[in-house]
Amino acid sequence: MTRPLVLYPDRLFPADPGTRAIARALYEGVKDLPIVSPHGHTDPAWFAYDAPFTDPASLLIVPDHYVFRMLYSQGVALESLGVPSVDGSLVEQDPRKIWAIFAQRYHLFRGTPSRMWLDWVFAEVFGLDVLLDESTADHYYEVIDAALKTEAFRPRALFERFGIEAIATTEGPLDPLVHHRAIRESGWSGRVVTAYRPDPVVDPETPGFAAKVAKFGEMAGEDVSTYAGYLAAHRFHRARFREAGATSTDHGHPSARTADLSPEDCEALYRRVLAGASKEDAELFRAQILTEMAGMSVEDGMVMQLHPAVYRSHNQAVLDRFGRDKGGDIPLPGEFVQALKPLLDRHGNDPRLTLILFTLDEDVYSRELAPLAGHYPSLRLGPPWWFHDSPEGMRRFRERTTETAGFYNTVGFNDDTRAFLSIPARHDVARRMDCAWLAQLVAEHRLPEDEAHEVARALAYDLVKAAYKL
Amino acid sequence: MTRPLVLYPDRLFPADPGTRAIARALYEGVKDLPIVSPHGHTDPAWFAYDAPFTDPASLLIVPDHYVFRMLYSQGVALESLGVPSVDGSLVEQDPRKIWAIFAQRYHLFRGTPSRMWLDWVFAEVFGLDVLLDESTADHYYEVIDAALKTEAFRPRALFERFGIEAIATTEGPLDPLVHHRAIRESGWSGRVVTAYRPDPVVDPETPGFAAKVAKFGEMAGEDVSTYAGYLAAHRFHRARFREAGATSTDHGHPSARTADLSPEDCEALYRRVLAGASKEDAELFRAQILTEMAGMSVEDGMVMQLHPAVYRSHNQAVLDRFGRDKGGDIPLPGEFVQALKPLLDRHGNDPRLTLILFTLDEDVYSRELAPLAGHYPSLRLGPPWWFHDSPEGMRRFRERTTETAGFYNTVGFNDDTRAFLSIPARHDVARRMDCAWLAQLVAEHRLPEDEAHEVARALAYDLVKAAYKL
Amino acid sequence: MTRPLVLYPDRLFPADPGTRAIARALYEGVKDLPIVSPHGHTDPAWFAYDAPFTDPASLLIVPDHYVFRMLYSQGVALESLGVPSVDGSLVEQDPRKIWAIFAQRYHLFRGTPSRMWLDWVFAEVFGLDVLLDESTADHYYEVIDAALKTEAFRPRALFERFGIEAIATTEGPLDPLVHHRAIRESGWSGRVVTAYRPDPVVDPETPGFAAKVAKFGEMAGEDVSTYAGYLAAHRFHRARFREAGATSTDHGHPSARTADLSPEDCEALYRRVLAGASKEDAELFRAQILTEMAGMSVEDGMVMQLHPAVYRSHNQAVLDRFGRDKGGDIPLPGEFVQALKPLLDRHGNDPRLTLILFTLDEDVYSRELAPLAGHYPSLRLGPPWWFHDSPEGMRRFRERTTETAGFYNTVGFNDDTRAFLSIPARHDVARRMDCAWLAQLVAEHRLPEDEAHEVARALAYDLVKAAYKL
Structure with a gap:
């Protein structure tokens, strides 16, 4: 027996009729706004060559x-x-x-x-x-x-049909960015930019790290046998990514730990990790590079994103047989207060820095992230991430961050996906859940309705454009 | 002035009238299903001899x-x-x-x-x-x-009146299981099975550990001076428990830590803990035995339950004067991702294993447990446990696990109680809260109502029977 | 275009009309109760001299x-x-x-x-x-x-207009309490009491610790070169504070750690911290003093408050330029189970002790605090604190503590503020949110309405007076 498939117009809105009516009105004002997708994993080749799926x-x-x-x-x-x-x-x-x-x-x-x-x-x-x-x-x-x-149903047609104003992909530091160049040179009007994710040359535990760093230096024309040369290579590649439209960097580290070592200690540490890092040296090197990246963001204006604390490829058998990114990544406890201190001591009060924080440990929302973002001018809260990119996850995010960090220290929605066709659905869920939350605030007389309309628009469109400079 | 005692038919259902009506309809379909109680602490002697309370x-x-x-x-x-x-x-x-x-x-x-x-x-x-x-x-x-x-009001009459289809008690490894034998031999039709809880011969910190292990070996006819003999004794007792109806084992450890040591290291560790374990050896031994138990579950099909991370008998004065289980047990932070890795590396992908996880640290629901159970074929989520076996605890459990683990990686309800008369009330609370949660999903158009009916039945009856093989 | 400012009579009540009506009725019974403010940071000089703001x-x-x-x-x-x-x-x-x-x-x-x-x-x-x-x-x-x-709009007129029955300020151990004396001697009827917050002479990491301890001893007429003299000085100052109306002490520590060392170890530790403490000695000393303070509370009946786990002045640049308490304090993870054990082993079952616990780590509510307060006769739960002194914070507090600790192990509301004019607003938010929570319990038939009225009054007025002996 076949069952109908129905998308109800009021889906995700609170059941209480009064609150639902408010949510519906708020949503009416944002549902057709263009999609700005500042962080994700779609394949730029789709848009470059527009081959059918x-x-x-x-x-x-x-x-x-x-x-x-x-x-x-x-x-x-x-x-x-x-x-x-x-x-x-x-x-x-x-x-x-x-x-x-x-x-x-x-x-x-x-x-x-x-x-x-x-x-x-x-x-x-x-x-x-x-x-x-x-x-x-x-x-x-x-x-x-x-x-x-x-x-x-070709990629570009869908891109246009979906009302995407801009989308960012994510590429590694050795990526030649040819697809992005092809997009630009094609004359197509869709805005597809890259983002700089240097993990493979930042994390000494990456397989083939030294060889990757060598390639990284070679592409940049820099002598990466020294730490100074290594940093210069980052500057080169950041500039190269900016030419391909990048306005942001992204960092996926096992923890949020940062460090601020002396130049001598950096040089010595760098030499050690190139030779084969201990676990502690690897962690310290990643920590130091986060602070360096923040410093370069101060210089070049790239927005910095930190996605920490995931145990990647927890399932060894699946990793061995199918490789990375096969559903076996599991979140770890978050810790930001001690971890970010060295970076924040160096750059946290600099208005030129925007560091967007993500977590998979929801306890951290109200304990650490909202208090940090509600104080440091450089910090912003990324939307609920990955396992929490869901109605309940979004509800918890707003419930636990709004009162301490407000709305204006958040940055709108990221779909963070490689599932291109689902992008409008994901943004729609975010818009609905934000309107549902705002409707509750209005219904409980915690926010006047006219202000809720302004906030709804900010959450759906304005904040993400401003934060990511898109 | 006497106040009335009233059980309202709509208790625990959401206040919104539309949602409440959906909850009521869902509950109507499950309220009379038989009770399957796969984990608890009733006294089998009650059912064996049927003496009045x-x-x-x-x-x-x-x-x-x-x-x-x-x-x-x-x-x-x-x-x-x-x-x-x-x-x-x-x-x-x-x-x-x-x-x-x-x-x-x-x-x-x-x-x-x-x-x-x-x-x-x-x-x-x-x-x-x-x-x-x-x-x-x-x-x-x-x-x-x-x-x-x-x-x-005799135990068997209440058992029948309560509509209990099957109930599991929990016994230690030295228990002769005479009450279960008496139940079977009595000809009474009620299904009362045991569960294998070997903690006293697994935890070297148990008072009198070595003597208990000696008794354990003697009962099994195994030479427990070697690790191999000790494992053989477990196999004997597991089989003995299965004869008394057991379909599951249960493990109450201070942490979820597991280990997978070499045979030589196991033998050496076993000798050390028999002689009087250090704190670290005790933890390591418990960790190793969890992995052994998982291996035996693969062999014999017994479902494995892990209830970790409680500080037992925190109140020293109460312990000294009144003994264990006197209300002084306090939860500890949960950690499963690192802790379970050795066991999962060995058995986590084996479809013959079912390992049901419980926690008292609710932050772990969305951060660790749902992601783990939503990936590993061997893992399932036990219902909210002990302090969280309550309306709000159940609400949080569903809100935080459903989106990542779904419904079908959970296993229905456990009453986990020695309070026999309250068993129907506890199952009723669980059924009502699950219907309340499903009603919210229906009201918010997150799940069609016909599917919600199927899920309600699964949560109340089907999943527990399947998971526990009852 | 000017927008109206409206305070809706139903603000913060649940949107569902039936539940809202219950909340409104409950609130009606508590809204005009006097304000008892047992913990805060208003300036006693305001009330002593009544100068205009x-x-x-x-x-x-x-x-x-x-x-x-x-x-x-x-x-x-x-x-x-x-x-x-x-x-x-x-x-x-x-x-x-x-x-x-x-x-x-x-x-x-x-x-x-x-x-x-x-x-x-x-x-x-x-x-x-x-x-x-x-x-x-x-x-x-x-x-x-x-x-x-x-x-x-003078302080005393506002105090009376706000319906404040009693308010506690918080003073350091070296404070001469002259403003409190001036209040008493002025003949004004307002009840303004102090609270004993000895942190500057308890925390060896306080700048100028040894000099402060010397002053502390001098004021008391005690020889604080010995630990016994140091403890005697505490007894002196506690008595001095009690004369200024104090019924409570307050302790703001980096962690909840307690210790119960031998007299010899205390003496040796004290000598070490006076000479310049290591980080570990500083932590151990604070830990020991918490247990001493509990012992003195048993003797003198002062209620003890513990506000642990904040990283004070996280922003170094702001600290350097503007000093402490400038918005740069960030919460840390909470841990109470291991931390409080030494203190509880010594005094936890003593009915003369009341120790009120606060946390900024909300995961701890259901995992640690409610189970502890639901067992130990000496423990009570303080209201949601600081960043969580908000509608959502209050909701989470009740949702996560009530089922295990009940209502009667909580102590009503603390405004904890230096923002004098906002005190009635803060108490009003607490009363509304408690009525909202109770209304939900009533609407879901989890508590009869007549009992909810009794609880509402207890939460707004009775419990705080009893717990703080005000």
């Missing part, structure tokens, strides 16, 4: 670790979902079979944001009006597959 | 640490509540006096789940219709005492 | 770190707000200019409790009926400035 499974399942981690947690082998193996051994190649496995288990996603994003994609992007399940799997596959073969 | 105080106050901890916190001496002393020195023996102290202070329980469970017991089990307070204390005592003397 | 900026902005920290976080220099510099270098002196900067940026406070408190002060105390912004800045300044010049 190949099939439903390769587009919506194989690359989406939110989707396959849930299926894996319920006993579905990653091989059967077509997730490529490291050694090239055979995994499922038939997208219809992959799709069928997913469709059969779509109930596993009940209550998750993936369900909400996917339903939006199915209904809004592909016009489907029945719910996905075993009985509708083939119908879904055919409708989506047929659509993907049309011009209207 | 002696009096109201001995049944409802003296053994209930939720009740006497609150009274103690407000200055009531445990002696006056009849809590037995370790040295046998006199404590209050008159159950009427104990009852009077409790009744006078019943207002202290306002807003607590104890109040809700007790009111349910008073109204539903005993048919009382006035509120307990000083003025009604005698009436209560007489009504309850009279009821307990009747056939209808 | 000088101007709007000096009253409402310059001393309020909630206000200037938010402005500073958005790039406003503290100099321009008239915050005095340590070296006496010039800062803004014109209160009109300070006021204008604040007024222009009043939107930054949207969603914060400062906004709610200030709006209350503007509307209720000064009768303003338009919203503060750039266009109304001058009007505000003139209205407030004119009012402050009248008799009705």
